[in-house]
Amino acid sequence: MNVSFSYRCLTNVFLKQSSYKYRFRLHRFFCTQNVCSNNSPITPKESEPELDRRSKFTHRLRDGPNLRDFFKDDHLANQEHLPEEEVIPYLRFSKQTDVRRKVYLDVYGCQMNVNDAEIVLSILKDNNFEPTKDIIEADVILVLTCAIRDSAEEKIWGRLDFLKGIKRARKKDRPSLKIGLLGCMAERLKNKVLERTNMVDLVAGPDSYRDLPRLLTLTDNNQKSVNVLLSLDETYADITPVLYFTIVL
Structure with missing residues (x-):
């Protein structure tokens, strides 16, 4: 009588522990999936607009002005905004004359x-x-x-x-x-x-x-x-x- 009762008690304890472990693992699995989905940087609805903005910015950066555009270029037609070079009278080189x-x-x-x-x-x-x-x-x-x-x-x-x-x-x-x-x-x-x-x-x-x-x-x-x-x-x-x-x- 005592042996049978003890066996049933041990069985119940084992089943409860197994159930707790299974429920804990299942809970941890769903929590992990939820966290990963919430931390995703780009959602399916936001991916296309975000990529479009990045693409536009990349094209603007590539086609924009660079360091060369900040220097005067004689081949450019519109240079009214650039200041004229200062000519110092007492430093006129001889190459500006016809005398060699x-x-x-x-x-x-x-x-x-x-x-x-x-x-x-x-x-x-x-x-x-x-x-x-x-x-x-x-x-x-x-x-x-x-x-x-x-x-x-x-x-x-x-x-x-x-x-x-x-x-x-x-x-x-x-x-x-x-x-x-x-x-x-x-x-x-x-x-x-x-x-x-x-x-x-x-x-x-x-x-x-x-x-x-x-x-x-x-x-x-x-x-x-x-x-x-x-x-x-x-x-x-x-x-x-x-x-x-x-x-x-």
Whole structure:
């Protein structure tokens, strides 16, 4: 009697526990499905309008203005809203005139200065200068210096004195002769060079050759011009050298 009663009690307890586990698992399953369906970012009714808005925004962003549209383009017809470029009267480059000024180069020292001379000529030719082999006919004489070879500095000082004599003997009916000192020695001796009256009109370092047209324009007003700033990224890679030079070793 007691054994049968105990067996029935254990059976009821087992069935109740199994029922509780089944109900718990079933409840958890439906809760999980409900949460997933409620957290869905796009419902079937909202998917098409949402995708349409995204598509429109993507097309507008792709076809909209970019950085290039913020710069002046000569090929655009409607540019009234862009300000006109300011023209400074005392910086009018010689390329705006029909007169081509003649330039003569003295190159001292290493092969690197020969390469620099070809770059200088290329820059000046694009600004209405032309090379000449006759130093007397030159309107501009540029001396490319070198600080590597022995006694190079003494040679250059002697050469500058010679050029100063040519400048004094120049006819009054001709434009004033301009003398420039370029290269690494020009950068190192700029203060010493400028202290000597009427020795040179401009001084330019090896990283400022692009600025030569502007520097020469400044000398038209009897003003000394100097640019010896160093640059970490100037390579003149976009300039095609002109194969013409005069070498003084």
